[in-house]
Amino acid sequence: MNIIVPIKQVPDLVEELEVDSSGKSLDREWLKFKVNEFDDHALEEALLLKEDTGGTVTAIALDGDDIDKALFAAAAKGADRVVKITGVDGAPTNHQAAKAFANALSSLDYDLVFTGVQSVEDRDGQLGVLLAHYLNLPHISVVTGVSVSGSGVNVQKEYGGGVIAEFEAATPIVLGIQAARETPRYVPVAKVRRAMRSTEMEEMTAGDISVGAGAEIQRMFKPESSGSAEMLSGSAEEIASTLADIIKNKM
Amino acid sequence: MSNKIFVIAEHLNGQVEDITYEMIGKAKEIGGEVITVLLGSGAQNLAADFGSDKVLYVDDAQLANFNPEAYCKTIVQLCHAHAPNIVLVGNTSQGMDIAAGVSVACDMPLVAYASDVTADTITSQLYGGKMSVSSHVADGRFIAAILAGAFDTEAGKGSGASIETADAPDLTGLKIQFKQLVAPEGGDVDITTQDVLVSVGRGIQNEDNLEIVQALADKLGGALSSSRPIVDSKWLPKTRQVGKSGLKVKPKVYIAVGISGAPEHIEGMKDAECIIAINTDPNAPIFDYAHYGVTEDLFDVVPALTDKL
Known part of the structure; x- marks a missing residue:
């Protein structure tokens, strides 16, 4: 199976988030970016499937903050090809990003597309489902298991409460990966550096990414704290004593 | 302009999911004609306590269990036929597979992670709930993927919704086939x-x-x-x-x-x-x-x- 994994950088939520002067988007100047955690799972599942059954894994991303590092890290982990899509400026909507990926994929050969099931920035919907519809391909999201079955794939989709729905699907298909069957592999920086020297970064242009009108952002704001929590202060010991009393009273 | 609001019902294992009632209640608050869309096979009875004005029910063996491809195809057809200006769908495992498909096929703006909706403004919770974003749709035509638990379930319950049946599209030759539901393995601790x-x-x-x-x-x-x-x-x-x-x-x-x-x-x-x-x-x-x-x-x-x- 030849698998394509679109990768996206998202703001690291460990950092303090601030709204910029427009009042409509994040102040990106001081933001730290990292690969969307679900994309890490998508890549891991792709690499595991390749190790099981052969084929190739191609990591592909829109040009942007720190994206070269993310793509070379994918190569260091085992991706055969890394592709950067240029010509998309600023922060595209997921509809626009999906269109750019769809354009790029039209000239690539693949059986499966694994996207991270969601990201923290999906205001206009999840990338994978949009991509599937622009490619006119079927799609299953919240996937926690994929195996090759005959000429197609067996796919496990998760519902609430841990109930799993099992599907048989023909390829090509786009799958939104929730969790790889193993923890995404770690790759040391030295190996990423080696990949930078030995891997060829392919480039493609985004092409026409015009999409239908989206909903316009009016305002971005920090949710008002409902202030419901009584905040406990003091030393760890003092806090622990107070908490112990609260808990004993409730039980 | 009077609203026509589609609420996409969600069910699993013969049980209507709470998100369905939560969305119906919200749709009634927005105002207009509230139509719950129910897909299934022999599942008409699930609509008994829907508090919407109308239920649009599509019965087909391929719709007995959720199938992303079959459900998407059917809902897109219904959206073309009835032209709702608002579609509410769960920001859930099932809903995620529907929302973007309808958005692309019907060229409707989609807003996900919605924690509140009015006739033309949608509030989303982004960045793990650390930021809220309000989005505006001037012509009031959009799809919102609603966070489960955002609204009251009781407000969406009722009786006496008229049930209208609609034909399923051609669902032969689907690329995705539903196989089975697997209950979670019992753990050491509940x-x-x-x-x-x-x-x-x-x-x-x-x-x-x-x-x-x-x-x-x-x-x-x-x-x-x-x-x-x-x-x-x-x-x-x-x-x-x-x-x-x-x-x-x-x-x-x-x-x-x-x-x-x-x-x-x-x-x-x-x-x-x-x-x-x-x-x-x-x-x-x-x-x-x-x-x-x-x-x-x-x-x-x-x-x-x-x-x-």
């Missing part, structure tokens, strides 16, 4: 029946540190549960996961340790009787739901608390 849960999130940093929270849970005679990243990392089994793709819990005491409180997690624990949150980030959304909050380091507070009990 977290939904515990009085006390010590729930651990990303802030615990590594698997070895789980000892600290396990010790607290043991001392309290409770169980250890977690947010999604801990389960995705395979540090705890799926049966311990609280939230959207995990379990809903309602213990007497819920101690959230190193959990920021993304909407997906909140959905699973907000009804606990007493919520105590320990997180060094004072802006963590979990503090909006907690009764007591602590921003001291969990590695100091948790062992100290275990000692005091």
Whole structure:
């Protein structure tokens, strides 16, 4: 199976988030970016499937903050090809990003597309489902298991409460990966550096990414704290004593 | 302009999911003709307590169980035929597979992670609940993917909705075939029946540190549960996961340790009787739901608390 994994950088939520002067988007100047955690799972599942059954894994991303590092890290982990899509400026909507990926994929050969099931920035919907519809391909999201079955794939989709729905699907298909069957592999920086020297970064242009009108952002704001929590202060010991009393009273 | 609002009903294992009623109630508040769209096979009886004006029911063997391809195709056809200006769908495992398809096929703006909706404005919770965004649609034509638990279920219940049946599109030759539903494996512990849960999130940093929270849970005679990243990392089994793709819990005491409180997690624990949150980030959304909050380091507070009990 030849698998394509679109990768996206998202703001690291460990950092303090601030709204910029427009009042409509994040102040990106001081933001730290990292690969969307679900994309890490998508890549891991792709690499595991390749190790099981052969084929190739191609990591592909829109040009942007720190994206070269993310793509070379994918190569260091085992991706055969890394592709950067240029010509998309600023922060595209997921509809626009999906269109750019769809354009790029039209000239690539693949059986499966694994996207991270969601990201923290999906205001206009999840990338994978949009991509599937622009490619006119079927799609299953919240996937926690994929195996090759005959000429197609067996796919496990998760519902609430841990109930799993099992599907048989023909390829090509786009799958939104929730969790790889193993923890995404770690790759040391030295190996990423080696990949930078030995891997060829392919480039493609985004092409026409015009999409239908989206909903316009009016305002971005920090949710008002409902202030419901009584905040406990003091030393760890003092806090622990107070908490112990609260808990004993409730039980 | 009067609204025609589609609410896409969600059901699993012959049970209507609460999100359906939550959306119907919200749709009635927005105002206009509220039409619940129900897809299934021999499932018409599920519509008995829908509080909408109308139910549009499509019966087909291929729709008996959720199938992303069959459901999407059918709903797109209904949207073309009835031209609703608002479509409400769950921001859920099923809904995610529908929303974007309708958006692309019907060229309707989509807004996901919606925690509130009016006739032309949608509020979303982004960045793990750390930012809200309000989006405006001038012509009032849009799809919103609604966060589960955002609205009241009772407001969407009722009786006497007229049921209209519609034909399914041609569903032969589907590329996706539903096989079966698999119930979760029973775990060693049922977290939904515990009085006390010590729930651990990303802030615990590594698997070895789980000892600290396990010790607290043991001392309290409770169980250890977690947010999604801990389960995705395979540090705890799926049966311990609280939230959207995990379990809903309602213990007497819920101690959230190193959990920021993304909407997906909140959905699973907000009804606990007493919520105590320990997180060094004072802006963590979990503090909006907690009764007591602590921003001291969990590695100091948790062992100290275990000692005091």
